[in-house]
Amino acid sequence: TKWVYTFGGGRAEGDGALKEILGAKGAGLAEMSALGLPVPPGFTISTEICRHFLATEGAFPAELERQVAAALDGIAKVAGHQFGDAEHPLLVSVRSGAAVSMPGMMDTVLNLGLNDETVEGLAQVSDDRRFAFDSYRRFIQMYGDVVLGLDHSVFEERLEDYKLERGFTLDTDLDAGDWQAVCDLFKALVAEELEAPFPQTPHEQLWGAISAVIRSWNNPRAKAYRRINSLPDGGGTAVTVQAMVFGNLGETSATGVAFTRHPSTGEKILWGEYLPNAQGEDVVSGMRTPQDLTEFARCETGSELPSMETAMPAVFAEFRAVCDALEKHHRDVLDLEFTVERGRLWMLQARPAKRTIHAALKTAVDMAHEGLITRAEAVARIEPRTLEQLLHPTIDPESGGDIFARGLPASPGAASGTVVFTSEEAEIARTQGRKVILVRVETSPEDVHGMHAARGILTTRGGMTSHAAVVARGMGKPCVSGAGTIRVDFHAGTMSAGGRTIHRGDTITIDGGTGQVLLGAVPLREPELSGAFAELMEWADTFRVLKIRTNVDTPSDARAARGFGAEGIGLCRTEHMFFDARRIVAVREMILAETRSTRAEALAKLLPMQRSDFASLFEIMSGLPVTIRLLDPPLHEFLPKGEAEIAELASVMGISPAKIRASTHALSEANPMLGHRGVRLAISFPEIVEMQARAILEAALDVADQTGTPVDLEIMVPLIASKSELDLVNSHIRAAESLVRKIHGRAPSYQLGTMIELPRAALAAGELAKSATFFSFGTNDLTQTTFGISRDDAATYLNTYLAKGILPHDPFASIDREGVGELIRIACDRGRATRPDLKLGVCGEHGGDPASIHFFAEINLDYVSCSPFRVPVARLAAAQAAL
Numbered sequence: 001t002k003w004v005y006t007f008g009g010g011r012a013e014g015d016g017a018l019k020e021i022l023g024a025k026g027a028g029l030a031e032m033s034a035l036g037l038p039v040p041p042g043f044t045i046s047t048e049i050c051r052h053f054l055a056t057e058g059a060f061p062a063e064l065e066r067q068v069a070a071a072l073d074g075i076a077k078v079a080g081h082q083f084g085d086a087e088h089p090l091l092v093s094v095r096s097g098a099a100v101s102m103p104g105m106m107d108t109v110l111n112l113g114l115n116d117e118t119v120e121g122l123a124q125v126s127d128d129r130r131f132a133f134d135s136y137r138r139f140i141q142m143y144g145d146v147v148l149g150l151d152h153s154v155f156e157e158r159l160e161d162y163k164l165e166r167g168f169t170l171d172t173d174l175d176a177g178d179w180q181a182v183c184d185l186f187k188a189l190v191a192e193e194l195e196a197p198f199p200q201t202p203h204e205q206l207w208g209a210i211s212a213v214i215r216s217w218n219n220p221r222a223k224a225y226r227r228i229n230s231l232p233d234g235g236g237t238a239v240t241v242q243a244m245v246f247g248n249l250g251e252t253s254a255t256g257v258a259f260t261r262h263p264s265t266g267e268k269i270l271w272g273e274y275l276p277n278a279q280g281e282d283v284v285s286g287m288r289t290p291q292d293l294t295e296f297a298r299c300e301t302g303s304e305l306p307s308m309e310t311a312m313p314a315v316f317a318e319f320r321a322v323c324d325a326l327e328k329h330h331r332d333v334l335d336l337e338f339t340v341e342r343g344r345l346w347m348l349q350a351r352p353a354k355r356t357i358h359a360a361l362k363t364a365v366d367m368a369h370e371g372l373i374t375r376a377e378a379v380a381r382i383e384p385r386t387l388e389q390l391l392h393p394t395i396d397p398e399s400g401g402d403i404f405a406r407g408l409p410a411s412p413g414a415a416s417g418t419v420v421f422t423s424e425e426a427e428i429a430r431t432q433g434r435k436v437i438l439v440r441v442e443t444s445p446e447d448v449h450g451m452h453a454a455r456g457i458l459t460t461r462g463g464m465t466s467h468a469a470v471v472a473r474g475m476g477k478p479c480v481s482g483a484g485t486i487r488v489d490f491h492a493g494t495m496s497a498g499g500r501t502i503h504r505g506d507t508i509t510i511d512g513g514t515g516q517v518l519l520g521a522v523p524l525r526e527p528e529l530s531g532a533f534a535e536l537m538e539w540a541d542t543f544r545v546l547k548i549r550t551n552v553d554t555p556s557d558a559r560a561a562r563g564f565g566a567e568g569i570g571l572c573r574t575e576h577m578f579f580d581a582r583r584i585v586a587v588r589e590m591i592l593a594e595t596r597s598t599r600a601e602a603l604a605k606l607l608p609m610q611r612s613d614f615a616s617l618f619e620i621m622s623g624l625p626v627t628i629r630l631l632d633p634p635l636h637e638f639l640p641k642g643e644a645e646i647a648e649l650a651s652v653m654g655i656s657p658a659k660i661r662a663s664t665h666a667l668s669e670a671n672p673m674l675g676h677r678g679v680r681l682a683i684s685f686p687e688i689v690e691m692q693a694r695a696i697l698e699a700a701l702d703v704a705d706q707t708g709t710p711v712d713l714e715i716m717v718p719l720i721a722s723k724s725e726l727d728l729v730n731s732h733i734r735a736a737e738s739l740v741r742k743i744h745g746r747a748p749s750y751q752l753g754t755m756i757e758l759p760r761a762a763l764a765a766g767e768l769a770k771s772a773t774f775f776s777f778g779t780n781d782l783t784q785t786t787f788g789i790s791r792d793d794a795a796t797y798l799n800t801y802l803a804k805g806i807l808p809h810d811p812f813a814s815i816d817r818e819g820v821g822e823l824i825r826i827a828c829d830r831g832r833a834t835r836p837d838l839k840l841g842v843c844g845e846h847g848g849d850p851a852s853i854h855f856f857a858e859i860n861l862d863y864v865s866c867s868p869f870r871v872p873v874a875r876l877a878a879a880q881a882a883l
Ligand code: ADP
Pocket: 040, 092, 093, 094, 095, 096, 102, 103, 104, 105, 106, 108, 110, 242, 243, 244, 245, 246, 279, 280, 281, 337, 338, 339, 348, 349
């Protein structure tokens, strides 16, 4: 079997399509090499080896060693010198890389191949002894950390001690002899800690690093990253071994990262950061403040330090040409790592850039206009869920907040919360339902869980490509990075800037679009959805077949949903209108009424209120379909709670509190979700149905008269199990219709339909369709009743089910195709067999879930209905399902 794929010297055995085998990094390097771009030669060991290694607890197939040796010879041929050669040593990096890149989560070892002998050779050929020993000590430290399991801080402490003893402050104060002495100290440290000398043979170093990089697939932060991003654990990492190039060989050398377009805004400008005389890790680690790549970016950051564009114009021009070529070739925005060694450019990584949703939309739309990609490709590129972030508020510029400090606008959106200084505090706060802003000097992969728990992230160090910035953009969280004027005192639990101090627990607001940090909770403004977003959504709508409706019951939500493109209301929960403080008393009177006439009185109070509620929804939806569901929840939800409410009701109804307590008690149920609710209420209290139907019909009549547009009205009965229930309820609606006809001389037309949320209803769909002209799948209840899992109480054991892999995903979030999905399929088939033009839709949470939407499109439903903020998500997911 072939496990090792070489690249370099203008050729490559693999290519960009082999991500699963070579990892994204290995595949990208192969692709660049085959394009003839300057890539240091190397080879990539397949992810299959990682899976083998982990399954066999650390064994490699026997054949692998020979393939690696051959590939090393191949590198030597291209590079012109040998791995382990004492005179002119070839040094390599050993790099991790999974199919889906997990930036910074796994390990990499640089400068491998150095030992007491080869370091002298490196000093000779580079003509720079200081560089050689600086590289050696970096290697010992990195190898010690990644492979030998020593904390990198023990090395740093030793270095600090050395500097202190000699009165040095900066690394640049150390000369060749100093670094050599530090190497000896580091080796002694390893020997002391591990009771074994630092490995001197390059061969042993190489296999040690390969094993460690493979093991880093299962380190806690990589695992956490996969969990947070719902990535599978089975894939494994590839290992790339590549000839080293050095960005730390003086002022004509440099290293940097670049994005072919702006990763926050998507603007078509080359954008990034670099550091002269530095090795790759220095840029991302936040140890030194990086400089801007271009003059354009320098104007943005206002940096005093020269950009690469002015400092190294010739190499920069070459780099820009490479960027253009790569972007054309990949037809996507790329994130690139490069190094300049004594004036010569080397490409070290190319991958699709992580970007904000703003940038994703702008670049997809721009690239379609540029003819690089088609409109369908542009639509396919956007992850539907990320659209929700666009609905993130920003700081209202009118609000005049009090600015505490400024940093870099690292990830857009604004957020308010109380200050915490550690990821642990952030996690705890989340479980307590508190909103927090995580404040760190800089973040590291260990902070990912805390960043996930926080509403926003603020760092005092690090640039726009720092760990905090990249991870926050990936998560769609607001982030302000590098707010350098802030001093954090972790022990005191405070941070100060400009003479003012903020304590742990104080509230601040950050705006990741402007870089501002403000005191207190500043008013936020809803975003405008125009530009690239609007254009892409228009394109999406041309592909989609499914209609998108919304679940709303208030005029303001209805208006918002129409703004997001909803094509009607798929679910109006009438009971939500009952919870209003002024109405609840009338509702309680209705429920607890002892005679028909007192019930009729209470209903008469509710009638005009419901009528005007419906009228405003009909008006806003002007002619689009509106589904109104009759009263659904268990009655006890409306009953008075506590003595004060009981007393109030007693006085309104003119009966004793004791009597109210008694009837309240009589109405209580052991299992309300399977109790006296839904259609069962309509059967017990037909007067409620008649009142609701009358309110609906009169409102429809009114609005049609006033606007000249008839209402596309659908009345829906919840929790139906049998056709006879539906027929009985329908007779009450008919009674209301006759009454309306008697009063107004006419009545509006409407359709009668049912929810399908009980397995029996799904199976009896053929019968139900004789009376219903539409079905709406209430997938929340249908999931609950199919699994027999109460969704309100499921959290405790459902999480265990998910953790143990008994369920592949939460069936309440994403439809269970095998069970619940099968019932839906059966109901559709049986219903359509009775009534070919039966209208079919979904009104559960699943109507806004992209994976579920794909299923609903597959089985040819007519529409899905979701909460207003999910409408754009659903439009895009439905378009992608149709591509
Ligand atoms: P990550 O996936 O965390 O970015 P990388 O494997 O890309 O890890 O390596 C970390 C750093 O080391 C990067 O800045 C990269 O550019 C640099 N690097 C990796 N290999 C080489 C090499 N052969 N020569 C010079 N720098 C390298």
